[in-house]
Amino acid sequence: MSAHRVRSGEVSLAAWAQGPEDAPVVLLAHGYPDTHEVWAGVAGILAARYRVLTYDVRGCGESSAPASEGGYTLEALRGDLLAVLEALAPGKPVHLVGHDWGAIQHWETATEPGTPLASFTAISGPCLDHVGHWARGLLKHPGASLEQLLKSWYVLAFQPPLLGRALWRTLGRAWPTVLRRLEGIESPALPEGFSADAQRGVGLYRQNMLQRLLKPRVRRAQCPVQLVTPLGDHFVSPHLADAAEPFVEQLWRREVEGGHWIVRTAPERVARWIAEWVDFREGGPESHALQQARVHGPRPGPLAVVTGAGSGIGRETALALAESGCRVVIADLDGAAAQRTAQLCSLVGAEATPVVVDVGDAAAMERFAAAVEREHGVPDVVINNAGIGLAGAFLDTTVADWDKVLRVNLWGVIHGSRLFGRQMVARGQGGHIVNVASMAAFTPSKMLPAYSTSKAAVLMLTECLRAELAGDGIGVxxxxxxxxxxxxxxxxxxxxxxxxxxxxxxxxxxxxYRKRNFTPRQVAARVMEAVQRDLAVVPVAPEAHGAHLLSRLSPALMRRLAKLELTPH
Amino acid sequence: MNDRADQLQRFTEVQQLAYRCVESVAEELDPGITEKQAATLLTDWLEREGIDDWFHRPFAWFGDRTAFAGRWHPLKFFPSSRRLEPGMPFILDVAPVKGGVAADVGYAGSLGKNPILELLLADLAEYRSLIVRLVNERVPFAEISRRVDVLAARHGYEVRHRAYPFGVLAHLVTPVEQGPRQGSVGGFGIRTLTELGRQAWAARREGWSPLWNAQSNHPPVPGIWAVEPHLAFRGVGAKFEELLVVDEAGARWLDDDLPHVRRWTQAARGVAA
Structure with a gap:
């Protein structure tokens, strides 16, 4: 990494460059109250393939401060960016990525005719003019406006001449605690001068916020824009991303799991979103995730993977997903059956791909999951449904029988959950995994020891995994x-x-079972409900509800019922 | 020609007449026509041909009524005011009596293209060959019903003949005495009902039923059976209905020169070419 000093008007900026010199240029702009250090993780990853530039905003970190608060206008900030680019990447098209105020300030450049930017990625930072126009539609979206107003309390607090600075004198010391409480960030000791930087930086708000929000100009983007909207942001509500839509012709919008400081908490993910975007803008293919992020133009539906989709509950679930607009990957051991389900899905208007896979085969499942990601993208919904039946007494059940039933019913779910769960976590845009267990999971019976055991394991696995993935916005x-x-x-x-x-x-x-006449289609409807409402455990059909309730109310009675011969001989 | 051959010949003629009727009325169906109007067209067409009586009055179902969708009950079988729209599937079902014999036929089509219906119609060929093969193997009727259900599950279809009275996959069609019309009750000719009742009573003592459904735990019974597999997918229903001859020699479809069979033959030829 090389360090540079760049003069811009009255200030001297500290700037850094790393990565191959002939690679596409990516400039990472930090927000408030941060320094270029906030990008350390992301920059380190990106530098393997791109020329990565960072700099400290005037008045922050190692850059010098303007003499007065008047030096914080958007115009002055834009001048800083141009000076850095002129010094470190003269004449090259630049992919700018801004976080927080790093995005807010550089909308000014992205919307300026003749912009030097090849593309602009805004993470948690809207264009103030766009927000100004959006806010005028208050009556159209009162809830969203109120939500943002509550998140923006500090913007108002920063407006009076002394209050913002006074606030930071106190808050400055407590800042690590704030970050830990809000975002779970364990930050090292505050850099020297943090409090002074933060107090000065109030100027960003005082010089620009009300001016732009109250008198918004029409600012149209002059380059393609990628919005990254963390759904757990405490300062910028996802609704603000709507504000950009009327003013950006080429717009992509990723809604992602995470908080405001996602650039620091999930650098691998952020680096991947940037790399996917830059590669696409440099002429590479548009990734599946980007295709789904298109705001204007056709957007492919969510991707669903269903195992055991050649028949029964799997097929009906695949069809229900297809009817709801999903693209569906139809996995089954029986190729003809999978083909048939795919044909039916396409009849209801969905894109469906049949795949032959044995869910109990670890290597085959790994190949399958990799192929799905490569050819279709990371699934939004995974239904681990494939299962086989096995009835009869425990002592009559051979080791081979056990192997077979556990291999499909349990290992199939383990593989599906682990492989696609990992993809979902890495993608960082949430998702949903549904594991098809059974009423047998909580209904002991001497008639179905192996099957019930496999399903009880699936139920427990599901509840554990649900707890584990909750923080990633993935429902199970x-x-x-x-x-x-x-x-x-x-x-x-x-x-x-x-x-x-x-x-x-x-x-x-x-x-x-036929006389009972409860159809797989009815089950599929409940599966859809589980996905839409993120339900934990969903008994389907009255007998399942009854058994679920009874297993809690009176386990002793359940044990007595377990001794009955209920299935026919 | 002996009596039996003569009788089969008359069955064949009535069946041909019935299929000509549904085909020609199907041609006339225009957007906006109601089921009731279509049923009237069917009735008038056959009355013009001088039929003697009705095994049952004509039925016409449009749109998702071809799939007996929603909460279905027997009164819903009767023609309604549902209007035919472009792309909608329809089913016409007529059962005239002429010359002492009856036919009962069903014809499915759509106004313009309907891809789901096309698939259903193509797949119905499998049911036709499955049923005659299993009857020839003397597989019990109940088991044949079950095997039809299994095939439907494999295809991903709902089995909608379960919605028919007694959930019949087929029913017996017997020669009827010729005589003046006796009117109809609930859409079924009184003569038919009397005959069916008499049959059912006699059959009961012999341990079989003129109604072939999932409860028919007996080997195939000789006679002329109107077989009507009715399947549906996503609000689109389709069926064929035609006469199957079961006798000591085995089982065979009475006549292969029928619209749906001709279509399958042509399609197969198209594939071969």
Whole structure:
């Protein structure tokens, strides 16, 4: 990394450059109250492939301060940017990435005709003029306006001449605690001069906020813009991203999991969003995530992966997802069945891809998950549904039987959850995993020891994973259907029975299940509800609700019922 | 020609007549026509041909009524004021009696293109060959119903003949005595109902039923059966209905020269070419 001093009018700016000199130029602009250090993680990653520039905003860190607060106008700040670019990347198109005030101030350059920017990525930083126009539509979105007003209390507090500075004199010391409480950031000791920088920086607000918000100009973006909107931002509500839409022709908008200081808390993710974007702007393909982030123009639907989608609950869930506008990857061991589901999905107007995969095969699942990410992107919804039936006494169940049922029913769910869960976390844009368990998960029975064990494990796995992924905005649900008329009954193995007895048992079970007449389509509707409302455990059909309730009210009664021979012989 | 061959010939003719009727009325269906109007067209067409009586009065279903969608009950079978719109599927179902024999046919189509209906119609061919094969293997009727359900599940279709009275996949069509009309009750000719009742009573003692459904736990019974697999997907229903001859020699469809069979043959030829 090379350090530079750049003169811009009355101030001297500290600037840094790293990464290959002939690579595309990415400038990372920090916000308030930060210094270029906030980008350390992201810059380190990006420098492997790009020429990365950073600098300290006037009055911050190692840059000198203007003589008076009047030196904080957008015009002066724009001059600083141009001076840095002239010194470190003369004549080169620049991909500018701004965070917080780093974005707010550089909208000024992105909306200036003849801009030197090749693209602009704004993370948690709207254009003040756009917000000014948006705020005039107060009556159209009173809730959103109120929400932003509550988040912007400090903007008002910074307006009177002395209050902002006084606030920072106190807040300055407490700042690490604020960051830890709000964002979970364990920051090192405050840099020297932090409090003074922060007090001076109030000028950013006093010189620009009310002026632009009350008298907004029409500022149209002069380059493509990527908005990154953290959904857990305490200072900038995601609604503000709406403000840009009328003024930006080429606009992409990513809604991401995370808080205001996401550049510091999730540098890998932020670096990937920037890299995807820069590569696309440099002429590479538009990634799946970017395609989904398009604001104008056709946007592909969310991506769903369903295992065991060749029949029963899996197929109906795939169809329900297809009808709701998802693109669906149809996985099944039976290629013809998967093909058929895909055909039905395309009849209801969805893009569907059939894939043959054995969910219990770790290597095959790894190849499958990688192929899905490569060809379709990271799934938004994953339904781990594939399962097989196994009935009969525990002592009649062989090791091979156990292997088979656990391999599909449990390992299939483990692989699906771990591989796609990891993709979702890395992407940082949330998602939902649904694991299809069963009412058998909480209903002990001497008739179904192996099957029930596998499903109980799925239920527990689901509840643990739900806790683990909650912080990443990824919902995890367990569906526990009761007696549903699906092809699984016709394929269930009954251990400890002759072939003829098995055939009879299957037919009898099918007859019972058909008479019950609760369809996979009804289950699919509940799966959709679980995804939409992020439900934890969803019993489906009255008998499942009853068993769920009873398992809590009277485990002793459940144990007694477990001794009954309920399924036909 | 012996009596039996003569009787089969008359069944074939009535069935041809019935299919000509539904095909020609299907041609006339224009946007905006109601089910009631379509049923009247069917009735008038057959009355002009001089039929003797009705096995049942004509039915016409449009749109998602072809799938018996929503909370279905028997009164909903009757023609309604639903209007036909472009792209909508329809089903016409007529059952005339002429010369002492009855036919009962069903015809599915759509006003303009409907991709779901096209798939359903193409797939119905599999049900036609499955059913006659299983009857020839003397598989019990109940089991055949179940196998039809399994095929429908594999296709991803709802089995909508379950919505018919008694959930029949097929029912017996017997020769009827010729005589003056006796009117109809609930859309079914009184003569038909009397005959069916008599049959059912006799069959009950012999351990079978003229109504072939999931409860028919007996091997195929000789006779002329009107077989009507009715399937649906996402509010689009389709069926065919035609006569299956079951006798000591086995089972065969009475006549292969029918619109849906001709279409499958042409499609197969198209694929082969």
């Amino acid at each position: 649900s367990a569906i526990c259907p009761g007696i549903i008329d699906t092809p699984i009954t016709g394929a269930t193995r009954f251990v400890g029975q002759t072939a003829a007895q098995q055939e009879r048992s299957r037919t009898e079970a099918q007859r019972l």
